[in-house]
Amino acid sequence: MPPRRVITGRSQEPRRRYAEEVRLLRTERGLTLKKLAEVVGWDPSLFGKLESGATMGSPEVAQALDRHYGTPGLLLALWELAVGDPTQFKEQYRRYMLLESEAVSLWHYAVSAPPGLLQTDGYVREALTAGGARGNVLEQQVDARTGRRKLLEGPAAPPFRVILFEAVLRNSLREQGAWREQLSYLAEAAERPNVTLHVLPFGRGLHGLTNTDTMFLRLLDGRTVAYAENDVRGELVEETSRVERLQLAYDSMRDLALTPAESRSFILRMLEEVPCEPST
Incomplete structure (x- = not known):
């Protein structure tokens, strides 16, 4: 069986992948953390922590970002995969x-x-x-x-x-x-x-x-x-x-x-x- 190709070149580890996608969606649209916070809500520092991987935030934040970016279910699904990742923390x-x-x-x-x-x-x-x-x-x-x-x-x-x-x-x-x-x-x-x-x-x-x-x-x-x-x-x-x-x-x-x-x-x-x- 040939080795699996990595299509996106992004992390395959769920927690890091979530942080990468959150950061990429914001930068592709030319938004600052402050501007994103003004539009979506929450404090700019929360989004900074999401993008650095320091926090996963809540499902409500993932849903709000999905609505804002027009990516229904994408970020929420990545969030669920990261939180459910068995290599992270006990249930x-x-x-x-x-x-x-x-x-x-x-x-x-x-x-x-x-x-x-x-x-x-x-x-x-x-x-x-x-x-x-x-x-x-x-x-x-x-x-x-x-x-x-x-x-x-x-x-x-x-x-x-x-x-x-x-x-x-x-x-x-x-x-x-x-x-x-x-x-x-x-x-x-x-x-x-x-x-x-x-x-x-x-x-x-x-x-x-x-x-x-x-x-x-x-x-x-x-x-x-x-x-x-x-x-x-x-x-x-x-x-x-x-x-x-x-x-x-x-x-x-x-x-x-x-x-x-x-x-x-x-x-x-x-x-x-x-x-x-x-x-x-």
Whole structure:
């Protein structure tokens, strides 16, 4: 059988292909991001993130672009393929990812690993390898996960608050250089104006989220949703009363944590404990 020809020369990876098509349709019509936003709605920064692959946006955005460009169903179909791509994220996490990309503010409690938005390439690669990912699948998943960091970059980045349990800073990587890079990245992120980072040291007592990674998102419509996850399952929580209970637990835990300045100093002390790799 002869090899399949690539007709368009564009990416065959669904997420990247969606970004390419969104960008191509705009540039072919000579539109700026600002002009597109004026006509279609939403903020220009959202369309910039769509074109860079930093976010997938929502199906409503894909439909609005299809209507504007006269491409009925094209972008929505590409969006569905990208979101459903099995090389991206677990099924129960996909809706959370879509909401995360459009959240106006985020906050997170991390039990044993840095939050995905603050993981370095080295951390992601070792974590995925430990989970059994190999070859092209590994590379695709690394790209997908590290691309999430772009959400917190740039002047339009949303505010992000995170509480790291001390175990996050003690559960080091096998490669010392990669672990130093991860700790350094956390210390650097703690200095950004849109990031507030707390460390919850050992010995501060029990609290309501002891074994559960929990993420909160404030959405454009004013709602807050939560995503609670452990080693075996994750759940998107949208019921107001349940979200409020999780929020109260988070607030109580924040009262037990170090201040942002103390937390950054704590991370820098941990960084000093990591042996430097010998020069070759």
